[in-house]
Amino acid sequence: MRAFVEFSQQVLSGAALGCIYALIALGFVLIYKATEVVNFAQGELMMLGAFLGYTFISLFGLPFWLGLPLAVVCMAGIGGLLDRIVVRPIVGQPVFAIIMVTLGMGFVARSGASLVPAWGVDTHVFATPFTGKVASIGPLVASHDQLAIMTTTAVLVAVLFLFFRYTRIGIAIQAASQNQLAAYYVGIPVKTICSLVWGLSAAVAAVAGILLAPVVLVHANMGFIGLKAFPAAVLGGFGSIPGAIAGGLIIGVVESLAGFYLPEGFKDVAAYVVLLLVLAIRPQGLFGEGLRKKV
């Protein structure tokens, strides 16, 4: 019985962290599907979102429920601008050039953040209304931060699902990511849609950053968590939104279990071990679509 409770406890905390991976992976997938660009700076977008949240809420003293949407909207704007100014001019260049540019964006974001006077290279404690409270669910315990992460992720995923399924813009985004040329031919302004998707991904990243901040503290290198979200996206079949969510959760849980049951050091490679195993059996990823995208 005790062993089972321990196990469940690890699954619970793994799922909470997995939600963060899932949200970042979701950003990878959205951008990749719409623009065929793999944005290696997705983790850094999350970091910037966390810093903006920290600035508005802890430094400026805005109420959490005002500071959060403000940071998210700012990040959406930054994401859209990044697409417009940095990414759009290089679309159509060789893949490695695009990869270098997004990697470079990550470097610039990290050093840029540490140059901001109030941010610097220090870690910052960022308290949210959830911080420090703990709930018990039967024999299990979960911090309110963890519960907030899981609830918000669930709500966000549901909202995105409805958005893609039922709104004019959501359907247009899907159309543009399935066949760009045909999207132009039905009157969808594909470039604007791409900027919109970058904005959306940056906004989701900001939410992830602000949820994660109380757990891991805010610092310029917190975006490295993107290195774990990337295998999550690949695991799910890079290009599938449900896949990104499932991939994130799986990697979070496996990592947490590995950290608890296996010797030290296994935790950090667990994500990649799972990825290799899954890809060996299902090369297209868990939710990978058999259909190849048309040019």
Next chain:
Amino acid sequence: MTVLVEAHNVEARYGPVQALRGVGLVLREAEVVAVLGANGAGKTTLLRILCAALDPDQGSVKFLGRDIAGSSPDRLVRQGLAHVPEGREVFPLLTVRENLIAGAFVRRERAAIAADVDRMYGYFPSLRERRDQHAAVLSGGEQQMLAIARALMSRPRVLMLDEPSLGLAPALVKDIFALLRRINRESGVSILLVEQNARQALSISDRGYVLELGRIVLDDSSERLAANDDVRESYLGIRDKGVRGERRWRRKKRWR
């Protein structure tokens, strides 16, 4: 009748390949015009230029009296020019209904869009049956119907189609072409039909152009084109008494 599309002296090159040479063309209100040509004649290139997906190397194209230079396909859709591209190009992972909704992207009125979705199901009953299935699983004919219906969802004044008959059974082609004519009569939409299938295209069009190696070599009413010896020989596969060694327009070209 008002001229909707007007191309003048259009030239296009892909590197060393000259795809179009001095092409001129006119499409008027409520007309159905066919552009006939064999494989590689430059039909797709011409349509791409007419909808601003491709810039001509020379010459000009006007839509509704305005030069389209610097415009783009999505902007022209807003002004009433819809294009059914070669190879259908449906959105594979959207359902039939979602494909139609995507086709109405430039419109806002929800009720009118829903009514038009129903109108499309009326034209193409098999799409209604398959409305909740992904477009990827439709047959070639159904995908072609979907591509046409999707283009009509923008309520265009001009509908341009690139070889809609490609890969479809003759009976189905006949049905689809008859439907195009009906839609043209009912809604007044002008149709520019680019085809290799000359017989079917001429049977529903008012006028036609014959494109050969990037040049317009004939331009006449569809009736007269269908009766033209050269067209009968090269595009309808009919050989009349006495084998003609040379086609007339070829001879004319050489003497120029």
